[in-house]
Amino acid sequence: MKYSVNSLCPCGSGIKYKKCCQPFHNGKLPKTALELMKSRFSAFTFSNVAYIIKTTHIENQDFTIEIDNWKKDILEFSKNTSFDKLKILEFVDGIEESSVTFEATLFSNQKDISFTEKSTFYKVDGMWLYHSGEFL
């Protein structure tokens, strides 16, 4: 699927990308972990590797100082995957820790690799970051 700034946002909000997740990709800070989560999903769709890295908590299992390899992995994953649908099942908001449970419909080389995950986010210096995920 090809997206442009005038397409509906891949996060499933029903509004245009340029009025939804694009401002976050351009530097605006998401107010909640839910906004952050959705903007990361959109970032994968657009292969926005820098945004994925920027919003990953240092304790995340993917976090590595070997940034070039990490970038390559994210890029490969996002290029080979179509991010068809995001459905939010639950959002538990908190001051410094939040969780989002979601269903992601993904296909990689025509193969269904959809999953349901409960993600945990921590707020660090005013910025929500993806800490970890648990498959359900």
Ligand SMILES: [Zn+2]
């Ligand atoms: Zn969006």
